[in-house]
Amino acid sequence: MSHVGVPRGTVRKRRSLALLTTGVLTIPVLAGCSSGGEETARGVPQDIAPAARETVADGSTATWAVDALPATFNAFQADADSATTRITGALLPTLFPMDRTGQPKLNPDYLESAKVIEREPRQVVLYKLNQQAVWSDGREIGAPDFVAQWRALRGKDSAFWTARNSGYERIEKIERGADDLQVRVTFSKPYADWRSLFSPLYPKEITGSPDAFNDGARTALKTTAGPFVLKSMSKSEGTVTLARNPRWWGDKAKLDTLVFRAVAAKDRSQALSDGTVDIADIDAATADRITLARRDRGSNGQPLNHGPGSEITPAQALRSWAQAHGSDEDEAEIAQAAREKNRKAVVAYATEQKALRDFAVRKSLEPAYTQLALNGESGPLADDRVRRAVARALDRQELAQTVLGPLGLPAKPLGSHLALAGQPGYKDGSGALGEQDTKEAQALLADAGWTRGGAAEPPKDTKAGSEAEKKGGKDDEAEAEKKTAGEAEEDKDAKSEKTEKSEKTEKSEKSDKDGKKAEEDSTEDSAAERKKSDQDSEDSAASRDEGLYIVGDDNKPGAPAPATVGSASAVHVLAPARTAAAQGTVLLRQAGVLGEGGAVAATDKQPGGAAGAYAPVGTAAPAPAAAKGQLGKDGKTLTLRFVLPSGPGSQSLRSVGDKIAAMLEKIGVGTEITKVPDESYFKDHIASGAYDLALYSWPATAYPATDGRPIYAKPEPATDGSLLVEQNYTRVGTDHIDQLFDKAAGELDEKAARELMKQADARIWAAAGSIPLFQRPQLVAVDKKLANVGAFGFAAPRYQDIGFKTRQAAGSPADRKK
Numbered sequence: 001m002s003h004v005g006v007p008r009g010t011v012r013k014r015r016s017l018a019l020l021t022t023g024v025l026t027i028p029v030l031a032g033c034s035s036g037g038e039e040t041a042r043g044v045p046q047d048i049a050p051a052a053r054e055t056v057a058d059g060s061t062a063t064w065a066v067d068a069l070p071a072t073f074n075a076f077q078a079d080a081d082s083a084t085t086r087i088t089g090a091l092l093p094t095l096f097p098m099d100r101t102g103q104p105k106l107n108p109d110y111l112e113s114a115k116v117i118e119r120e121p122r123q124v125v126l127y128k129l130n131q132q133a134v135w136s137d138g139r140e141i142g143a144p145d146f147v148a149q150w151r152a153l154r155g156k157d158s159a160f161w162t163a164r165n166s167g168y169e170r171i172e173k174i175e176r177g178a179d180d181l182q183v184r185v186t187f188s189k190p191y192a193d194w195r196s197l198f199s200p201l202y203p204k205e206i207t208g209s210p211d212a213f214n215d216g217a218r219t220a221l222k223t224t225a226g227p228f229v230l231k232s233m234s235k236s237e238g239t240v241t242l243a244r245n246p247r248w249w250g251d252k253a254k255l256d257t258l259v260f261r262a263v264a265a266k267d268r269s270q271a272l273s274d275g276t277v278d279i280a281d282i283d284a285a286t287a288d289r290i291t292l293a294r295r296d297r298g299s300n301g302q303p304l305n306h307g308p309g310s311e312i313t314p315a316q317a318l319r320s321w322a323q324a325h326g327s328d329e330d331e332a333e334i335a336q337a338a339r340e341k342n343r344k345a346v347v348a349y350a351t352e353q354k355a356l357r358d359f360a361v362r363k364s365l366e367p368a369y370t371q372l373a374l375n376g377e378s379g380p381l382a383d384d385r386v387r388r389a390v391a392r393a394l395d396r397q398e399l400a401q402t403v404l405g406p407l408g409l410p411a412k413p414l415g416s417h418l419a420l421a422g423q424p425g426y427k428d429g430s431g432a433l434g435e436q437d438t439k440e441a442q443a444l445l446a447d448a449g450w451t452r453g454g455a456a457e458p459p460k461d462t463k464a465g466s467e468a469e470k471k472g473g474k475d476d477e478a479e480a481e482k483k484t485a486g487e488a489e490e491d492k493d494a495k496s497e498k499t500e501k502s503e504k505t506e507k508s509e510k511s512d513k514d515g516k517k518a519e520e521d522s523t524e525d526s527a528a529e530r531k532k533s534d535q536d537s538e539d540s541a542a543s544r545d546e547g548l549y550i551v552g553d554d555n556k557p558g559a560p561a562p563a564t565v566g567s568a569s570a571v572h573v574l575a576p577a578r579t580a581a582a583q584g585t586v587l588l589r590q591a592g593v594l595g596e597g598g599a600v601a602a603t604d605k606q607p608g609g610a611a612g613a614y615a616p617v618g619t620a621a622p623a624p625a626a627a628k629g630q631l632g633k634d635g636k637t638l639t640l641r642f643v644l645p646s647g648p649g650s651q652s653l654r655s656v657g658d659k660i661a662a663m664l665e666k667i668g669v670g671t672e673i674t675k676v677p678d679e680s681y682f683k684d685h686i687a688s689g690a691y692d693l694a695l696y697s698w699p700a701t702a703y704p705a706t707d708g709r710p711i712y713a714k715p716e717p718a719t720d721g722s723l724l725v726e727q728n729y730t731r732v733g734t735d736h737i738d739q740l741f742d743k744a745a746g747e748l749d750e751k752a753a754r755e756l757m758k759q760a761d762a763r764i765w766a767a768a769g770s771i772p773l774f775q776r777p778q779l780v781a782v783d784k785k786l787a788n789v790g791a792f793g794f795a796a797p798r799y800q801d802i803g804f805k806t807r808q809a810a811g812s813p814a815d816r817k818k
Helices: 082-088 143-153 210-219 265-273 284-298 314-324 329-356 384-393 396-407 438-447 474-481 485-490 492-508 512-533 536-546 582-588 648-665 678-686 735-745 750-767
Strands: 061-066 111-118 124-129 171-176 182-187 228-234 239-244 257-262 279-281 359-374 639-645 670-676 693-699 770-783
Touching: 061 082, 082 239, 082 257, 143 171, 143 182, 265 279, 265 284, 265 329, 284 329, 284 359, 284 396, 284 770, 314 329, 359 384, 359 396, 384 438, 384 648, 396 648, 396 770, 639 648, 639 678, 648 670, 648 693, 670 678, 678 693, 735 750
Parallel strands: 061 257, 061 279, 639 670, 639 693
Antiparallel strands: 111 124, 124 182, 171 182, 228 239, 239 257, 279 770, 359 693, 359 770
8 A cells, every 4th residue: 555756665674763652542442443343335336338348349549648657667666656557467467456346356367276275384375377378478377487576575685676575575485386387385474465476477587687677677578478568668759558469368458559658647638639548547627627528519619608718708808809909009919919819728628628528537436545644753743642633623524525525426534544445344443533523622632731821831841741841952962862762752742842942953053052042042032922923913914015925924833824615626646565656656646636726825844934935915914823722832832734745736635735724723723834846745745754744645455464564563763763664654653553463464364354454443543643534536537439447446457358349440549639
């Protein structure tokens, strides 16, 4: 499960940096916090226009949009991405692909059977291969391919640049069985997720040597074993072309060629309308255009009531005509140019809309979920009471309805971190945390020492409370380094306070003496800030007079900008285990699903934002904390850094952030929204821990014990004094959660393993580092004549079944002008 920027695989074998909250969670019964046992929640069915193979024509070409050309064809390398996964799925063996219910299912094209034949003294799995299964060079698929892949991925040979080795390190040996079609795999210790291994399976020519593995498989796959073979890759055209495999022994591929074309999300409506692609993941705005195009089919040439020019009123049109034909030549020239520009835009839009009539929007729920991440490394969220208060302030039903309701998809909040609705073992474990309850959230904050008048109180020179003040001198830093892990947890918030002051000292590049002076200046600034709060009405008047608000110039802690709600749009995501490097690409599209408009001024990370960051003209300066009822403690307001991507495709994600900020404001928690470039969102903020709150997604998995562990593993200190992070970017975890994952990974009884995962999920909820919000929508635009392709949901595509219901001339889809 994972997605974005940092190559997940490179940190798979490490553990992660973070300060933890108190180890004991005061939650009564974590194993059975939700109603009932196994839930029968149904997943949303896939939408692929299924058709029997005999009704699908042979031949033709289909073009499928991807975010970018794959950086590598080696799925086990750190920079493998979603394009790598999609393309290799048509080229290489997947022994146990996921079915429509999210379960691994034996693939009869490659296996006759695969099962555990011995449990004592060692677990032994026997694979019986399909006797027709051969590589594209004619060689049989066999034990040598399994052995070579195991040796490359087990982690003992550093010459192989691998991103992950989960499961392969548990293998003791691999042998030929009774004949060449049998492979015996013996494990050194039990491994429940053995079905996750050897998928995709590469030929020994690639995994047999470091050079071929590291470099050879990045740009070429000479030997494959799928319904298609790799024909060519053109960087100049941005395409990867697959051709039908003449040696394929299974159902013959319906298409002659399958082309994957790199098309940015913002360019997809244009690519669809001009025939450049036949299949494309889209956002809600593009889906709306396709729906409108089909609705307007019977308009008989009447002007469209949407798109460019549709907002012009008759009065405005008359005035424009009068200006264009008036006596003032300069004004007439400007008006004529504007009218011509608008005319061309209307014509172009109408032409695109006409072409979009030939597409259908196929929709389901993507096998991934969006979460609110709470960074528990330092600051207020290092206190588990504050994290739980934030979580209990959220109306997850409202957030799910906002995203999924307008699309006609079931709007139910997700109840598990380790399974999605419809998967075996899904159970709503959110009861371990509790339902939305404003009063309970406020009580938790009060218990943590955050009160209405706390921002006006002077710092207390004591360790009491989770945010006690400490001076930031070098002596304290030396003492902090000597703390034990238990002391670090006890003083976690005190250390957070020290860290903030230490950072200020470093920025000033002054000695300890200067640092003391800085503290005194800081105290004076705090008093000045409180005095300035009393003059709020005067500041607001000045702000209105100036016509804009410069964030940071008023020295006030950042306050959430007024949220505005609009329409809907689409997202894309972060991924763990094998989907790791897809994170970078996915996050660029993370916000495309909603489309609600929400204007939030860009701010810097420090309270109050950076001077020079401007809100739109007319935006009032935020009210002081006291006026808004914001909580505080020891002279500080309770303000959390909420980091969101700033790109044009991320508007909907920011809209969800606005809603969350408004919910937190009701309990006295302020949010300082910081917009950062999409390309640095994950690497420079999420992975590095430079945030308090963030929104990102994890993909589903059929193997939660393997893929879920690095996401929720307890951070541990490294030898250099730092903390090691696997994929637990919230920096929140417990020993008990780790133990449940480890036990489930070695539990060969599937029912017992699922029960262990439910217990782990309940404790993850209770720790309140990750709050699942909703399963993400999946919207795919597809040529109406194409069958067996679209929104697949959990299931892996069967590439050999994709084709046109009526024959198309080869290459015609890319050339058609509808």
